[in-house]
Amino acid sequence: MLKFGKVGNLIFISLTYLFLWVPILVLFVFSFNTEGYPSPWSGFTWRWYEELIDSIYLWKAFGNSLIVALCSTLISCLMGVFLIFYAAQGGKEGARIGKYLGLFYGNMVIPETVLAVSLLGFFSLLSIPLGLATLVVAHTVLGLGFVVPIVYARFLELDYRLTEASLVLGATPTQTFFKVTLPLLMPSLITSALLVFIISFDDFILTYFCAGSSVQTLSLYILSMIRSGVSPVVNALSAVLLFISSLLVMIFFHLKTRSRIF
């Protein structure tokens, strides 16, 4: 079907994936190097992995990132589900909230830097101290921008006859929502939860502005390590993180429901 033929395709695809994977593989290989950046290969060692396990500050930052990501995922998914619950009461078209849903698409048109700067100004105006709580608030805003559009798009695709059948057979709207609608929405909800978790965990821009000086997350820790002469501990860390993200991608694939936004 394509004009370039098999060889052209193969070359193009392999070049693209080389571009994507060479840096990561180089990073991974050099996590076993005895000497730090930027010296060439000089021998095999597990030393950096041992140092990684021993670095307390890094794990503290890791814990902070985990807390923020879990909290913001939980809050944004809960609020998102409640919003959809409200929509479900309005019938098939979700007529009552359809017009308000545009609110949540704003996140796509405003750069994250602008949101971060505005939130920083807002927090300092109300003299709210920056810390984990402000981070959770900021990341929840980010998360809502994913959860609501994705789950709502799936909601609109549901067969309304199922809901109607449930209502006709005597279930209350609440029962219908929890026994019929919510189970049907589950795959898209889990997908978006995973997405929000990853985005929050890896987020840099919002974190950079809204974390303040007292809290360090993994992104900020890595930044400080990159700025102050790097040690191969970062390589070891990236190997660990790659492993975690491959696991998450595998879960994502098992759900087999790709979100509608992507």
Next chain:
Amino acid sequence: MRFPRPPPSERAFSIGIPAMIWQVLFFYIPLLFIIVSSVVKVSETGAIKGFTFTMVAHFFTPTYLKVIFSSILLALSNVVICFCIAYPLAYFMAFTGKRFKNTLLFLLLIPFWTNFLLHVYAWFYVLENQGFLNNMLIHLGLIKQPLVLLNSIFSIMIMMVYYYLPFMVLPIYSSLERFNANLIEASLDLGATWFQTFRRIILPLTMRGVRAGFFLVYIPSFGEFAIPELMGGDKQMFVGNVVSQYILAEGTGSLGAAFTVVSCAILLATAIFFYWLMDRYVYVKVR
């Protein structure tokens, strides 16, 4: 036969409202706040003294307009490069190489889902003077002296494309996946060339994905400040860098707000313009 729907209860309303309150309180009010603070004159005690447009006007000078222009250029070239790589890749995954699509998507998502600062760090390894790329090129005999690749517009561009590529691939792929392949066959059978088929059938029908990809890449890469700072060695100034410098420095907060508002307005105007351009020239009118 239609059954009457149960009236929406007030309880349902109170349960649906927190998400909207959150969104308004922590998204729209801060945005409003930054717009207001860019035109408000504040005395040293924090009292509002009146309106002024001097701060906004301050940024309509060649120096700052150049920064905004180079940000637009950066974002636009990022979009174009990402599109040129992403469309064939998505096409391959959706049609030609359907068998490998899960493997390819898997391998695309793993780097996408790891911290992007690690990618920056990884590219240091590849691009530095004694790095992987230079060593390879010297080994192959293509160059004699190592090239200086870091701290240039080249390294910024590489990192931008590397980071934003999946944002372009995924929406295009999902619209191509739902595309009816029979249409391509029909078009080719009826005598259209390959290019005509692409231009008149495939591209217009997958515009939804292209548009989503455009927004997902163009908007954030306009405000990007970490990549230019880390990969460009602080040589090139973009909107994100100026904003972060103003905001994080002591006492220049409202100037930063004004610059954010000005550049954001220009960003939205250009985004709408490109959106219009895509609509205008992609759909071919049937005569």
